[in-house]
Amino acid sequence: MQTVLVIDDDAALRDTIGLMLETEGFRPALAGDGRTGLKQALALKPDLILVDLRMPGLGGMEVCKQIRAAELKTPLIVLSAIGDEMDKVLLLEVGADDYVVKPFGTRELLARIRAVLRRTSSEGTKVIAFSDVEVDLTRRVVLRKGEDLKMTRAEYNLLTYFLQNPDRALTRDMILNSVWGYESFPNTRTVDAHVVRLRQKLEPDPVCPQHFLTVHGVGYRFLP
């Protein structure tokens, strides 16, 4: 299920969109202002963000900028009122993927959401492979010697994080923050437990890891 974060100071609209998202099979998260929205974006790592352009305090433009500055690639759709002067170039510059002008129908918004999600997910039609393992990021499937391996959510997330940061020493804290987000605080030893399981599923010989290496006193390093 995909999480959509809605950042809008208009409570009524927020709730309407939230409800719509829920009935359409998304998991909505709501924020009433830019600052908390930003926090939630970092904490929840949603699959898409809807952000109002005109908000008291931190505006939509600024939110976009900061999200991009935080190296989050989450697709962004900006909601703007009809009167708002909007520099489309500026919008794109700060990293928005699309924009919708209020007032809009839920049907239209939904279409835009689906379009952006489709576009951004098809961007990475890539399969990453190492030794006898293939990871299909778009299908969210892991194959070992062609066999479909069942991966749990945490395992898969951890795996993709390793894949995206190959050959780098990663501390447990870095891993926790990136894979689990800032809002949950599991034990650092939890990372160990999941690495063990990744090894058991993916290593040729789990006792002598070739890919998921431990960096003693630091954390782990993934070697493709």
Added chain:
Amino acid sequence: MQTVLVIDDDAALRDTIGLMLETEGFRPALAGDGRTGLKQALALKPDLILVDLRMPGLGGMEVCKQIRAAELKTPLIVLSAIGDEMDKVLLLEVGADDYVVKPFGTRELLARIRAVLRRTSSEGTKVIAFSDVEVDLTRRVVLRKGEDLKMTRAEYNLLTYFLQNPDRALTRDMILNSVWGYESFPNTRTVDAHVVRLRQKLEPDPVCPQHFLTVHGVGYRFLP
């Protein structure tokens, strides 16, 4: 010095950018159309490429695509006129790292160039080397004649401290405070023990140290 390749059919703009780059400490290379630009990109292997979106013949988009097809990871910044319809997603898809809308100030362009260079170079591994030893800071790996040397945490920390303070007499207290921190109070002789271990692992002849020199009555000095 870093080379920046400018591909633009507007000769005046090309020269302006070239001049600006030169005064800012880059080595500019200029190309007037896509095809020669592509050739130069392959020949010069510049550190960054600025390419105009709209050019007669081979367009900027196509240049990006072909550069990526050639497995060059050179960062790309696309220059586009304000009227150009620009699909940002498409731009990213063909491998551009950023884009700047004309007309732009040299200051802005420079900022973008620096930002992209910073981003992409920090992704690349930082390596410090001396004699036959290479220290890869991002992988947290030490190579001797290409061989992977296993270093413990204390050894690695001490080594990087030496690397960061080359050719300086460092007292044991300075070393302890910097490497071990202020909270632990090991014996100053602990430093000696670890220096011995570094020598044994990294010196050509550990008995006659060439790099990790002792400064009698004071401490140690690292000579790259």
Added chain:
DNA sequence: ATCGATTTGTAAAATTGTTGTAAACAAGTA
């Protein structure tokens, strides 16, 4: 009730600070 995520217990492995001793050094003295 089941599956997955997290925590916890524990054995094994790795690391680290300390210390004993030999060697090296610096300086003074004959």
Added chain:
DNA sequence: TACTTGTTTACAACAATTTTACAAATCGAT
């Protein structure tokens, strides 16, 4: 110079501590 002496460093070995691997238990959410 040669010898002496007190100090400093090199190195090996050891014991204490830290860290990791793994299994099993617990917790939580459908």
